[in-house]
Amino acid sequence: MPHLVHIALIVRDYDEALTFYIGKLGFTLVEDTYQPEQDKRWVTIRPPGAPENATTILLARAATPEQEAAIGNQAAGRVFLFLATDDFERDFAAFTAAGVRFVRAPTDQPYGKVAVFEDLYGNRWDLIEHRQA
Numbered sequence: 001m002p003h004l005v006h007i008a009l010i011v012r013d014y015d016e017a018l019t020f021y022i023g024k025l026g027f028t029l030v031e032d033t034y035q036p037e038q039d040k041r042w043v044t045i046r047p048p049g050a051p052e053n054a055t056t057i058l059l060a061r062a063a064t065p066e067q068e069a070a071i072g073n074q075a076a077g078r079v080f081l082f083l084a085t086d087d088f089e090r091d092f093a094a095f096t097a098a099g100v101r102f103v104r105a106p107t108d109q110p111y112g113k114v115a116v117f118e119d120l121y122g123n124r125w126d127l128i129e130h131r132q133a
Contacts, residue, residue, distance in 0.1 A: 006044060006058040007081070010070050011121065014043050017059045020120040021045050024098040025083075030056050047083060057081075072121030079116060079124045088113045088129035095127065 011017040014032075021027040022045065030044040040063070044056040062068040074080055085091045092106060092115060103124065104116035112130040119125060 004055045006056050008058045008060045009081075009123070010062050010067055010074060011059045012062060012068075012071055014041050014059055014061055016120065018043070018045070021057075021059075024100055025095065027057075072119075072123055074123055077124070079126050081123070082126045082128060085127060085129050088115075088127065091127060 009017075018029065018032075022029060026048045027045040028048055028050070030046055031042060033042045034040075035042055040061060043059040045059065046054050046056045060067075062071055088106070092102075095117060096102065100117050102115050102117045106113055106115040110131070112128055114126050114128040117125050117127060
């Protein structure tokens with residue numbers, strides 16, 4: 001059965017991206033392998049607590065001017081990725097304490113509690129705790 005394995009996120013630098021995603025958001029490093037034939041790294045991460053078979057984010061270092069222009073704007077200013085949590089207050093407080101910039105304050109919606117933050121490049125993310133059915 002087909003399923004998503006990786007989602008590519010264009011970054012300026014692998015290590016600065018890892019510092020943000022691991023250091024501020026608590027993501028887990030899945031793989032960081034140098035590929036000498038292409039002079040790049042295969043770097044994948046996933047949210048903390050995600051199962052081992054969960055879709056990962058592939059941190060893809062920009063290699064062309066067109067790719068560099070897309071850093072931080074992969075969804076043209078819209079929310080690009082949605083990070084689900086089982087404890088909104090805990091993660092909102094932890095992210096805020098780590099210096100993550102929220103651009104929309106928490107709100108209660110019919111589907112759950114949500115706030116919008118930006119990653120280190122300006123890509124927008126939802127932090128969301130879905131309402132229990």
